[in-house]
Amino acid sequence: MKGMLDFYITQFKIELSSHFQYRFALLIRIIVLVIEPVIYLVVWTTVAEAHGGIVGGYTRGEFAAYYIAWMLVRQMTVSLGPSDVEDLIRSGELSAMLLRPVNPFHIFLASGPSAKVFTFLWLMPILAILVIVFRPTLSPALWEIATFAAALVMAYILRFVLLWAMQMAAFWITRASALTGMYFAAEFLLSGRLLPISMLPLWAQQIGNVLPFRWSFGFPLDVLLGRLTPLEVGLGFLIQVAWLLVGAFLIKVLWRAGLRRYSAVGG
Amino acid sequence: MPESAIRVQSLRKIYNVPVREEGLKAAFRGLVHRQLREVKAVDGITFEIAPGEVVGFLGPNGAGKTTTLKVLAGLLHPTSGEAQVLDYIPWRRHKDYLRQMTLVMGQRGQLQWDIPAFESFELCRAIYQIPLSDYRRTRDEFVELLELKDLVQKPVRNLSLGERMKCDMVAALLHRPQILFLDEPTIGLDVTMQKRIRTFIAEYNRRYGATVLLTSHYMADVVALCKRVIVIHQGRILYDGSLAGLVGRFSAFKTIEFTLENAAVDLSAYGEVLSRDDGHITLRVPKSETSRVTARLLTDLVIDDLTIEDPPIEDVIERVFAQEKIE
Numbered sequence: 001m002k003g004m005l006d007f008y009i010t011q012f013k014i015e016l017s018s019h020f021q022y023r024f025a026l027l028i029r030i031i032v033l034v035i036e037p038v039i040y041l042v043v044w045t046t047v048a049e050a051h052g053g054i055v056g057g058y059t060r061g062e063f064a065a066y067y068i069a070w071m072l073v074r075q076m077t078v079s080l081g082p083s084d085v086e087d088l089i090r091s092g093e094l095s096a097m098l099l100r101p102v103n104p105f106h107i108f109l110a111s112g113p114s115a116k117v118f119t120f121l122w123l124m125p126i127l128a129i130l131v132i133v134f135r136p137t138l139s140p141a142l143w144e145i146a147t148f149a150a151a152l153v154m155a156y157i158l159r160f161v162l163l164w165a166m167q168m169a170a171f172w173i174t175r176a177s178a179l180t181g182m183y184f185a186a187e188f189l190l191s192g193r194l195l196p197i198s199m200l201p202l203w204a205q206q207i208g209n210v211l212p213f214r215w216s217f218g219f220p221l222d223v224l225l226g227r228l229t230p231l232e233v234g235l236g237f238l239i240q241v242a243w244l245l246v247g248a249f250l251i252k253v254l255w256r257a258g259l260r261r262y263s264a265v266g267g
Numbered sequence: 268m269p270e271s272a273i274r275v276q277s278l279r280k281i282y283n284v285p286v287r288e289e290g291l292k293a294a295f296r297g298l299v300h301r302q303l304r305e306v307k308a309v310d311g312i313t314f315e316i317a318p319g320e321v322v323g324f325l326g327p328n329g330a331g332k333t334t335t336l337k338v339l340a341g342l343l344h345p346t347s348g349e350a351q352v353l354d355y356i357p358w359r360r361h362k363d364y365l366r367q368m369t370l371v372m373g374q375r376g377q378l379q380w381d382i383p384a385f386e387s388f389e390l391c392r393a394i395y396q397i398p399l400s401d402y403r404r405t406r407d408e409f410v411e412l413l414e415l416k417d418l419v420q421k422p423v424r425n426l427s428l429g430e431r432m433k434c435d436m437v438a439a440l441l442h443r444p445q446i447l448f449l450d451e452p453t454i455g456l457d458v459t460m461q462k463r464i465r466t467f468i469a470e471y472n473r474r475y476g477a478t479v480l481l482t483s484h485y486m487a488d489v490v491a492l493c494k495r496v497i498v499i500h501q502g503r504i505l506y507d508g509s510l511a512g513l514v515g516r517f518s519a520f521k522t523i524e525f526t527l528e529n530a531a532v533d534l535s536a537y538g539e540v541l542s543r544d545d546g547h548i549t550l551r552v553p554k555s556e557t558s559r560v561t562a563r564l565l566t567d568l569v570i571d572d573l574t575i576e577d578p579p580i581e582d583v584i585e586r587v588f589a590q591e592k593i594e
Binding site (some may be wrong): 003009011022095099101200263264 | 283339340341342343344358360364365366369376377379382387389390392393394395396422423501
């Protein structure tokens with residue numbers, strides 16, 4: 001356990017120093033990240049104004065709060081690309097990783113957060129400007145901020161675990177990234193990324209509550225905006241844990257079977 | 268310490284490779300019915316290597332060397348047969364086994380491109396959970412042996428191929444593995460750099476008593492490092508024994524070199540003239556004829572500086588591979 005912690009910290013530090021080389025690339029990524037929610041924000045505030053100030057239970061200021069916090073959540077939960085495992089297999093890099101006594105899962109999970117340190121630093125001034133321009137309605141209590149932080153960390157881990165589990169398909173199919181593409185498409189609609197989940201039709205909300213997407217994106221947002229009762233918050237955490245267990249189980253089974261196949265056909 | 272560090276028994280690895288004829292029609296047919304062809308990469312090999320031994324694993328491309336190394340490093344499941352390395356079954360990939368071995372594959376390294384090698388070494392420390400004092404001592408020792416002091420602080424992408432491979436070698440050995448699988452560790456390097464890596468491997472073997480199984484196309488590597496060689500061809504072992512024995516067994520010829528006062532003499536009656544350079548002659552003769560031809564040369568002609576030698580090891584190896592099966 002101590003050894004693993006040391007590994008996580010070292011991997012984090014090393015990735016951090018490698019990101020120093022890509023400061024500019026990260027800035028570009030931030031700009032791309034900001035453009036998407038700003039478009040939603042402009043659209044919905046305009047619609048809200050045209051409808052006498054409220055749409056789907058959101059005022060103009062609440063929309064602003066939603067999409068500004070959105071940027072933070074999106075940035076903090078982004079993890080694997082669509083084809084990370086596939087690329088590892090295709091490039092033969094997986095073989096190099098398998099020689100070492102640490103599962104590549106940990107290497108990827110540990111290196112993710114380091115980029116976030118940089119993007120967070122870039123993001124802060126941008127968020128400050130957006131707050132001045134769009135004047136969000138947001139006054140979370142201290143416990144809501146703390147709960148939000150916990151839900152956010154869980155969302156990051158959950159999304160990572162599910163994407164990793166899904167990418168295990170690369171052991172069997174050559175273009176497994178198509179699967180991840182489907183995941184991203186469903187996530188776009190059902191996670192709260194395109195619009196707040198409460199604005200979806202009831203049936204879509206119900207589907208969304210069962211599937212993992214909301215719990216790895218929209219849930220922390222709803223916590224921060226104070227849209228959930230304490231009971232709903234508790235339930236949300238339970239669902240996050242449940243999906244995490246499902247993902248972990250899938251990874252355990254698929255990784256073992258995948259490796260068997262990988263080592264049978266030759267890396 | 269087990270009696271043998273590496274034990275391989277009737278090891279086979281067969282790949283099923285899809286075959287497809289050319290053209291769109293064949294592509295469609297392949298959708299429904301995939302034809303597979305069996306390729307025997309390793310076809311029932313058996314050998315043992317003692318702890319601390321350095322063995323050269325020789326064979327032409329596609330002979331099965333890399334496949335064997337990958338099986339022994341735990342990257343491949345064999346089709347059948349057994350293998351034990353330090354009493355572990357490699358493909359079970361036990362963490363304790365992985366901590367005691369390394370596989371270096373030529374130009375495919377473990378170093379991260381954007382950061383100095385020094386920092387990648389630090390990651391190795393964390394991955395292999397090397398105690399800090401051991402880590403520092405080993406790292407400094409290797410850095411000195413390979414003269415890397417000024418290089419390890421530069422981002423890896425700014426290093427030359429040779430410099431990078433030296434750093435890679437350090438990264439692969441920081442955890443001081445007992446078993447080294449080296450697949451073309453000097454490929455693409457200039458002669459000086461090859462020599463440096465070679466000396467380093469020899470020194471590592473001497474200091475830590477590690478067992479080394481090495482493939483290389485550079486015979487100089489093999490001659491410098493290995494007393495014993497295993498020759499593999501088309502997945503089967505052709506020869507397993509001393510390097511000197513390989514030459515004795517597979518070379519049917521010897522070369523006689525001498526200087527001749529009268530350079531114009533016709534020598535075709537004595538043997539095949541390999542080179543004729545300003546009176547300096549190299550003659551190839553069948554091994555059994557060597558003494559007779561030498562005696563005749565000395566009687567018939569006025570000769571200086573006569574030496575008899577085995578042909579270069581490269582020629583012997585080439586000859587071994589040229590014959591499909593010997594004996």
